[in-house]
Amino acid sequence: MGPNVGNPITSRTTPHQRYVVPEGAGAPRPSGWIETLYADEPANCRRALVPFLRNFLFFGLVFAVCRLYQTEGRAFQVLLQIAGVAFPIHYLAPYRWKKAVFLAASIAGLFLVFGTDVGAVVTALSAVLIGISRLPISWNLRAGILAVISVFLSCGQPAALFAYAPSTVWPVVGSMFMFRMLIYMYELKHAKKPEKLIDAVGYFFLLPNYCFMLFPVVDFRTWQRGYFASDVHDVQRRGLDMTFRGVVQLILYRIIDQELLIPATDVSGPLSLLGFLVFNYLVYLQVSGQFHVACGMLHMFGYQLPDTHHRYLLATGFTDYWRRINIYWKDFMVRLVFNPVVFRLKHWPQPAALAAATAVVFFVTWLLHGYQSFWLRGTWGFTTPDAVFWTVLGGLVMVNVQIDARKKPARAKLRPRADEPPPGFDFKALAVRSVKIAATFATITLLWSLWNSPSVSAWFELLGRGLQAS
Structure with a gap:
């Protein structure tokens, strides 16, 4: 989630540039059981019986x-069944029909999970919002209309202006549009050609969204360009691997939540405090597991996406942690907040520009998390512990950003000659890295306990009880 240091704009390939749109493959090749490739289909779409059956069996397991x-x-079980039915249909369908098959499966999932009433209202509101975003008027006017509607819907939820609409409508619509519409409008502003309607509708109607209201902020351009960007069987295997890792994390979360989690009221000594801090933080496995499963399911339908998390428990610093945990949010903030701020401050000294951009990123993150809480839970998530958490974490990341910016780029290591002995194991580097990981983990667990406390005073009272000798 954090700003990339070195080059303040970006120091690696941005998410929406990682994949390329597949080229056409020319004439199809016949097969004994089904057409391996229809006319004008990309080569990455080529069908093969054995790889498909292997992937389908893995999905069944x-x-x-x-x-x-x-x-x-229940919702997750229903969507798994829908995915299991749609998977072979999507695989066998001609390339030009595949997006329509995925969209049909997604809409079916919406209605089967939430029922006809909620599905109809969500579909109608979605049609209005997507239609406004594509009106043949200026971008500023479209953005203004969407902002007004967002405020109107926000006021309508607590004031019961839409009493006839089921209460479940609001978290579903919020999960679909609260962040993805920002990304989509950003892309429309900078797009060189009109976006296809099927891509717009498919981007908001993502099948796994209906069992995970807290959904990863999938980037539109990454999602679009990753479609059949590699061999479909490789993409499916990567998605199934991601899904499996997500399921393992969800099972671990259940074990922690039901067997190991220590209530705050039971903390009465150093050991119980340590257990509370560690397991209270590891509850986040539910979020990372859900994100893995959601994006893994999208891979099954040809959408190649980057990892949602990357070994965040092994972060060696706060900037490293920010980059590893909830990577989609980090990329979202970098594209829409960090890079534009740094660009506007390009005449400032680099340390000042980096500090200002990082501060803005964390301020916007705090605001948007409260906004997200409103749509998903019906209450604004602005509390004193919440503000302190983001302020302290932002300050720590800001310090790390300044330190990283002052470091000289590491020289590429030359390969040893054939007659040179292999380098020995660097115990010192391992020890230093271990200390960094432990310090980062300890700090994050402490901050996480503050974030989940009802008040700052309750958090200090908890620490006081935990630090007392039993």
């Missing part, structure tokens, strides 16, 4: 594990 452990409740 994942589905069986989820059924056995009743992972994530």
